[in-house]
Amino acid sequence: MSGGVAVTPSWHEAETIKLQARVAVSNHRNILFILFLLAVFFIDEIDDEMARLFVERARVASEVAEYKRLHNMSIMQAGREEEVLQKACAGLPGPLKDGGRLFFTTLMDISKCRQQQLLTEAVPYSIAEEKKDPVVGAVTRGSYTADACTKFCGDDVKINYYRDFAEVFEAVENGEIDYGVLPIQNSTAGIVGATYDLMLRHKFYICRSTMIPINHVLAAKKGTRLSDIRVVTSHEMALKQCSKFLQERKYAVLEESSTAKAAERVAESDDKSLAAVCSASCAKLFGLEPVAHDITDIKDNFTRFIMISRELQVPENAGVVSLCLTVPHTAGSLYRLLTRFAYCGLNLCRIESKPVPDSLAYLKDDAFDFIFYLDFLGSIADENVIKLLIGLEKQMRFYRFLGNYAEV
Numbered sequence: 001m002s003g004g005v006a007v008t009p010s011w012h013e014a015e016t017i018k019l020q021a022r023v024a025v026s027n028h029r030n031i032l033f034i035l036f037l038l039a040v041f042f043i044d045e046i047d048d049e050m051a052r053l054f055v056e057r058a059r060v061a062s063e064v065a066e067y068k069r070l071h072n073m074s075i076m077q078a079g080r081e082e083e084v085l086q087k088a089c090a091g092l093p094g095p096l097k098d099g100g101r102l103f104f105t106t107l108m109d110i111s112k113c114r115q116q117q118l119l120t121e122a123v124p125y126s127i128a129e130e131k132k133d134p135v136v137g138a139v140t141r142g143s144y145t146a147d148a149c150t151k152f153c154g155d156d157v158k159i160n161y162y163r164d165f166a167e168v169f170e171a172v173e174n175g176e177i178d179y180g181v182l183p184i185q186n187s188t189a190g191i192v193g194a195t196y197d198l199m200l201r202h203k204f205y206i207c208r209s210t211m212i213p214i215n216h217v218l219a220a221k222k223g224t225r226l227s228d229i230r231v232v233t234s235h236e237m238a239l240k241q242c243s244k245f246l247q248e249r250k251y252a253v254l255e256e257s258s259t260a261k262a263a264e265r266v267a268e269s270d271d272k273s274l275a276a277v278c279s280a281s282c283a284k285l286f287g288l289e290p291v292a293h294d295i296t297d298i299k300d301n302f303t304r305f306i307m308i309s310r311e312l313q314v315p316e317n318a319g320v321v322s323l324c325l326t327v328p329h330t331a332g333s334l335y336r337l338l339t340r341f342a343y344c345g346l347n348l349c350r351i352e353s354k355p356v357p358d359s360l361a362y363l364k365d366d367a368f369d370f371i372f373y374l375d376f377l378g379s380i381a382d383e384n385v386i387k388l389l390i391g392l393e394k395q396m397r398f399y400r401f402l403g404n405y406a407e408v
Helices: 011-071 080-088 094-119 144-153 166-175 193-199 236-241 243-248 259-270 280-285 333-343 358-363 383-395
Strands: 135-139 158-162 180-188 203-212 217-222 231-235 252-256 272-277 291-292 303-311 318-325 347-355 368-375 399-407
Touching: 011 368, 080 094, 094 236, 094 333, 094 383, 135 144, 135 166, 144 180, 144 203, 144 318, 158 166, 158 236, 166 180, 166 193, 166 303, 180 193, 180 217, 180 236, 193 347, 217 280, 231 259, 236 243, 236 252, 236 272, 252 259, 259 272, 259 280, 272 280, 280 291, 318 383, 333 383, 383 399
Parallel strands: 135 158, 135 180, 203 399, 231 252, 231 272
Antiparallel strands: 180 303, 203 303, 217 272, 217 291, 318 368, 318 399, 347 368
16 A cells, blocks of 8 residues: 555466465365364374273273172162262263263173173073964954965964954963964054053063055945945054045044954944955955955055964064063163163164053053063073173063064
C-alpha cells in the first residue's frame, strides 16, 4: 500500500505465493500424517502390552480358580467384584468412568467364564429314547397343528384332540400322550402368548420344531356371498395375520381357541353373516366354502410349531438349545448374560422377553421384570454347553432348560 493506492502483485509474484501456500499446506498434512502414524504405532504398542497383561491376568485367575476349588468357594463373589470395580475406576477421569467400569466388568466376566469352565464338572444329561408309534396331542382336528403333527410323525400318526393348549400340556405332563404339538411363533403376528404362558406352568421338553406355511381363506356356509359377511371368527393369531383384509371391510371379529374351532362354529351356526378364517382343507372338513382366498397380510406367512415330551429326548441331529431365565433388573445385566454365550462361541438365534406372570409373582421386584426365552445353536453333547447351562442354573434366580432338538 503506497499513498493509499493498492499494489497488485505481478503474475509471477502471485504464482510464487500460491506455490508457497501449497507447500505449507502439504507440510502441514505431512506433519499430521506423521503424527497419525506415531499414534497408530503407540496404540499398537499399548495393545501388545494389554494382550500380555491379559494373558498374565488369565494365568493368575486360573490360580484363583484352583484355590476356590480346593476351598469349595463360589465362583461368584459379588462383594469382591464391586470392590475391585470401585478401586479400578477410582483414578479414571469423569468422561471415562462409565466406559472404564464396563471394560473391567467385561474383563471380570471373561475370568468368571474361564473359571466356570475350569471348575465345573460336565455331568451328562439323562436322555430317554424316542417313542415308536407315538400318540400325539393337538388342539382340534382340521387346524394347522394337525399338519404339523403329520410332518413330525408321518401321515399315519395317531392324534388325540383337545379343547385348548392347556389340555395338551396337561396330557403330556400326566403321561396320557407321548407328545404334544403346539404353535409357538408366527412370522407375521409374532409369538403365541398362550403357549409361552403355559410353558412356565408345566414341566416338559421340546424335542422337535418345524415351520408350517399358513395360507388362510375366509370360509362360510355354502351359498354365502362375501357381501353377506359381517362377523369373522378365528384364533387370535389368524385374525392378526389377516388384519388388513378384515379392517378394510370393517368386519367385527370374535376370537376362538383355534382356526378349526372357528370353522366348526360357523358350520353349526345358521347365521350367514358369520365366517371363519382357516385353511382351505379345514373349510372342506367342516363343509364350508371359501369366499375369499389368500387373505393374509403377508404372503410368505409361516408358523413355527414345537413338539414336546414328558422326558428329555434329544435326536442325533439336535442343533438348537432352548431355555428361559430371569436376569437382575440392573443396568448391563442382559449384556453380561450374553457375554457367557459369546465366550463359549455360541450363536444366539432367538431371544424373546415376556413380563413375569402372576404365577411366578415371587420373582417380581418391579412391575417391569421380564423372563427371557433364548434359543442358541449347540448341543448338550458338548461339554462347554453343559458347563454353561450348569452355571446358569446355579446362578440365575429363575432358570429352565427347555430342550435340545432339531428343526424338521
